[in-house]
Amino acid sequence: MDSAPDKHIRNISRSSRPRSSTRGPLDASDDPLALPETPTSPIKHKSMLAANDTFSGSSFYELDPLAPDNLPEGLEKDLSFLLRHSNFHTLSHLDIPPPLRSEFLILNPGEPLSTSLGTLEKLLAEGRFLIAAHFSASILTSSLISPTDIKIIFSLFYTRLASLDLSGNTVLAAQESKSLEDLTSAFYYIDLKPESAATDNDKDSEHEQEHEQDLRHIVPWPLRVLAVRLQSIGFGDSRRSIGGLYEIGLEARREIMRSEATKDERELWKQRLADLGIRGVNALIEMGDFDSARRSLDNLRAPGSESNITKLRKALLFLRIGDLDAASQVFGDSNETKEAALLKPLISMSDGRFVDAVAEWRVLGEDRTRTDGALVAQNLAVCLLYTGQLDEVFDSVIPYTYLKGALNAFTDCLFLVSSAP
Known part of the structure; x- marks a missing residue:
């Protein structure tokens, strides 16, 4: 385990891979790849909880429902x-x-892999991402993992990188993502179609065999998308992120047009393609190219209805650009949705109207049907701090004790600053 496998081939061009198009694959247009009217995921994931309400760790085997379940017979990947x-x-x-x-x-010592995965699953459910990042690395470097168990290795590696990113350690995640090296290399692709019985003298059969290859990427889609951004940070090349998104965007379009794909698979690939468009705009914002980001957002208006989550993501990108008018118009007249209600106080905060934001966050906090109570309470606490209402901050975060602890520390800092000579 101290040396890289001999099979790991880097930067090898595959003849079946088409040349990258100069036309942006992430741009929306009136074509068969347009988003469905109801862009809900057709692939149903199993619950992270088992029947007895315990964490079983089964979700780590279901990171990507379209990833190959088993490698072809006689083919192993040493990771x-x-x-x-x-x-x-x-x-x-x-x-x-x-x-x-x-x-x-x-x-x-002696704990089975399933128990460790269940523990890690619980850490993620509780939002303890830094602890989860440490624990996932512990599992990866232990004797519990076989170097050929690609599904669990990639899933744990994704958990490590995503947890680092969520806990504010993006730079560390970017450095660690470089160990994946070139995700477009031939090492990460397998041919799921068996070889045809073509004879040596039959050139037409050989030519047909070459074009009947069913090359599939063995890395789960969420890890590939995350690695595009992190590797661009790790290598210090912001343009690498845009190019990587366009590359996998082309692959997503090819999967949608694949004749063997089922209807459910095509719907999922369409959602992934729409997600790549949003991520492309975010990459432009991180590069500081706000003009291109604004134009790209305008071009993402695909035919058909969009989900409220997609609209909220677009609105948040407009807020990052600083275009408050465009953000407020994303939902149009449909202001009764939970996502639209969440956007209203965010716009008030972006505009510096913290008094109005306090009132709007309080209205949302009184809605017991919402599942984002912690997010509402945290933003309300921040607005109360900006308006100088420190006594009410602690009441707003109850029963969110983890936020209360952070506010205690923040108040201590305020006291030290105010008492300094």
Whole structure:
């Protein structure tokens, strides 16, 4: 496990891969790839909870419903290069306020893999992402993982990178993502179609065999999308993110047009293509190219209805650009949805009207049907801090004790600043 496998071939062009088009594959147009009227996921995932309400760890085997379940007979992929201890940075929680700190978990000797995965699943459900990042790396570098178990290795690697990103350690995640190396290399592709019985003298059969290959990527789609952004940060090339999104966007379009694809698979690929468009705009914003980002957002108006989540993502991108008028017009007249209600106080905060935002967040907090109570409480607490209502901050975050601890630490900092000479 100390050396990279011999099969890992880097930067090899595949003859079946078409040349990249100069036309943007993420642009919306009136074509068969348009979004469906109801863009809900047709692939049903199993619940993260087992029947007895315990965490079973089964979700780590279902990261990508379209990924190949089994490799062709006689073909193995050795991923020992992803299991090295040197791939993972040492994590610390010293920069976290003491009320929010938790001890890192250690693998118990003799504990089965399913138990460890269940523990990791629970950490993710509780939002303890820094602890989950540490624990996922512990599993990857343990003897519980076989170097050829590609599904669980990629799933744990994705968990590690995503948890680092969510816990504010994006730079570390970007550095660790480079151990994946070139995700477009031939090593990460397999041919799911068996070889045809063409004879050596039959050139037409050989030519037909070449074009009947069914090449599939073995890396789960969420990890590929995340790696595009992180590797662009890790290599210090912001343009790499745009190019990577366009590359996998072309692949998504090819999968939609594949004759063997089922209706459910096509719907899922359409949703993935729409998601890539949003991510492309976000990449332009991170590059500081706000003009291109605004034009790209305008071009993402695909025919057919969009989900409220997609509209909210667009509105948040407009807020990042600073175009408050465009953000307020994303939902149009449909202001009764939960997503549209969430956008209203965010616009008030972006415009510096924190008093209005306090009233709007309080209205949302009184709605017991919402499932984002922690998010509402946190934003309300921030607005109360900006308006100087420190006494009410603590009441707004009850029963969110983890936020209350952070606010205690923040108040201590305010006291130190105000009492400094």
